[in-house]
Structures are given as structure tokens and as C-alpha cells.
Amino acid sequence: xxxxxxxxxxxxxxxxxxxxxxxxxxxxxxxxxxxxxxxxxxxxxxxxxxxxxxxxxxxxxxxxxxxxxxxxxxxxxxxxxxxxxxxxxxxxxxxxxxxxxxxxxxxxxxxxxxxxxxxxxxxxxxxxxxxxxxxxxxxxxxxxxxxxxxxxxxxxxxxxxxxxxxxxxxxxxxxxxxxxxxxxxxxxxxxxxxxxxxxxxxxxxxxxxxxxxxxx
Numbered sequence: 001x002x003x004x005x006x007x008x009x010x011x012x013x014x015x016x017x018x019x020x021x022x023x024x025x026x027x028x029x030x031x032x033x034x035x036x037x038x039x040x041x042x043x044x045x046x047x048x049x050x051x052x053x054x055x056x057x058x059x060x061x062x063x064x065x066x067x068x069x070x071x072x073x074x075x076x077x078x079x080x081x082x083x084x085x086x087x088x089x090x091x092x093x094x095x096x097x098x099x100x101x102x103x104x105x106x107x108x109x110x111x112x113x114x115x116x117x118x119x120x121x122x123x124x125x126x127x128x129x130x131x132x133x134x135x136x137x138x139x140x141x142x143x144x145x146x147x148x149x150x151x152x153x154x155x156x157x158x159x160x161x162x163x164x165x166x167x168x169x170x171x172x173x174x175x176x177x178x179x180x181x182x183x184x185x186x187x188x189x190x191x192x193x194x195x196x197x198x199x200x201x202x203x204x205x206x207x208x209x210x211x212x213x214x215x216x
Contacts, residue, residue, distance in 0.1 A: 002073050002174060002182075004069050005070050005072065006069070009138075010070065012137065012138040013060070013112075021106070022138050023106075023135055023138060024135075024141060025105075025106045025133065025136075027098075027131060028131065029129055031129055032128055037130055042084060042119075042153075046080060046084060046152070048163045049152045051165075053151075055115075055140055056083075056117055056140075057074060057075060058073060058074055059113065059115050061073045061179065063180065063183050064180055067187070068182075068186060068187070071179065071182075073174060074173070076172075078170065083115065084119045085119070086120070088123040091124045092124070092127075093124045093126060094126060098125060105120060106133075106135060110135065116139060116140055117134070119134050
């Protein structure tokens with residue numbers, strides 16, 4: 001059975017609007033090593049280490065009718081080059097230009113049809129520096145046990161951790177019927193949660209309608 005989202009994480013999805021994104025961002029400005037640090041090296045590093053944070057290859061799959069909280073499922077079309085992007089400032093980029101770039105990126109909503117994160121390698125900074133901007137939905141990085149990608153790619157010691165890219169075969173995405181069956185089974189086991197589920201589902205439907213009207 002796929003892992004069901006917690007009520008706290010679902011709340012971040014419900015609260016999100018076009019003008020109030022519910023993601024967090026992190027910015028690291030780094031001095032490039034003598035051998036340089038480019039986009040291809042960043043992608044390889046993430047490919048080697050992303051298995052340490054499996055949630056980053058999963059997407060949110062709603063249950064039909066909002067009968068239960070959504071579940072996390074492997075994204076069979078996961079493409080790391082969609083999530084890891086390359087940008088550059090006009091040389092020599094200033095800190096002010098970097099912050100303006102970050103403001104534009106952070107103001108955009110994440111695509112809910114994909115894993116809810118993005119990373120940008122920003123080149124062209126003054127003094128030969130590079131920056132890494134991460135953008136992750138709060139539904140993925142709760143305070144208790146969430147893992148941010150910065151924890152995966154950065155090392156505490158000067159010598160990098162030795163990692164090997166793991167072979168990843170995504171689990172089959174559940175069908176709508178399977179999601180409904182799992183939801184009904186859970187409701188039967190905990191009938192006291194039915195009222196909350198129905199109430200949350202109604203709230204979600206109102207949010208969907210409001211979002212649709214806002215896009216018109």
C-alpha cells in the first residue's frame with residue numbers, strides 16, 4: 001500500500017493559492033572548486049544520492065472523490081533534468097541580481113503532477129561563485145522527519161561521502177479503483193475519522209472550484 005499523506009501535510013496543499021505558495025526555498029552561495037562545478041556534475045551528484053531521499057521521486061496522487069487523504073506514489077515518468085535546472089546571471093552577477101532571480105523563481109507554484117521540488121544551479125556570479133537554489137513543497141519537508149535536498153548534496157566534511165547510484169525501478173502507479181478500495185478499507189477500520197474525511201473532502205472541492213474560477 002502506498003504511504004498516505006498526513007493531515008498536516010495535506011493542509012499545506014489546501015492552503016496553497018496562486019498568490020500564496022506553500023513551498024520553502026533555500027539558497028547556498030558557494031565558491032567553485034579549482035576544477036569547477038557545472039550543471040552536469042550537479043545532476044550526477046543528485047542521481048547518486050537521491051535514493052537517500054526517496055520522496056523526491058514521488059508525486060501526490062489524490063483519491064477519487066477525496067474520500068481519503070492523497071497518497072505518495074512513485075513517478076514513473078520521473079526526469080531529474082526537469083527538476084534540476086541551469087540559469088545564469090549577466091556576468092559579473094551581483095547579490096542583488098541573485099536575490100531578484102530567486103524572488104521570481106520562488107513566486108511560481110510547483111507542478112503538482114510531478115514530484116514537488118525544483119533545484120537551480122545559478123552561474124555567472126561575481127568572484128567566480130555559483131549558487132544553488134532549492135524549492136520544495138512544505139508537504140514534503142515537515143519539521144519532524146523531512147529531508148531537504150541540501151542535506152543530500154552537501155557534506156559536513158571536506159572529503160565527500162562516497163555514494164553509488166542505486167538502480168531505481170518505480171512501483172506501479174495504483175489505479176483509481178485500487179485507491180478507492182484502500183480508502184474504504186481504512187474508513188471501515190477507523191469510522192471515527194469518516195466525518196473529518198468528508199469535511200476535508202468538501203473543503204478540497206471548494207478549493208478546486210475557487211482555483212478554477214481564479215484561472216478564468
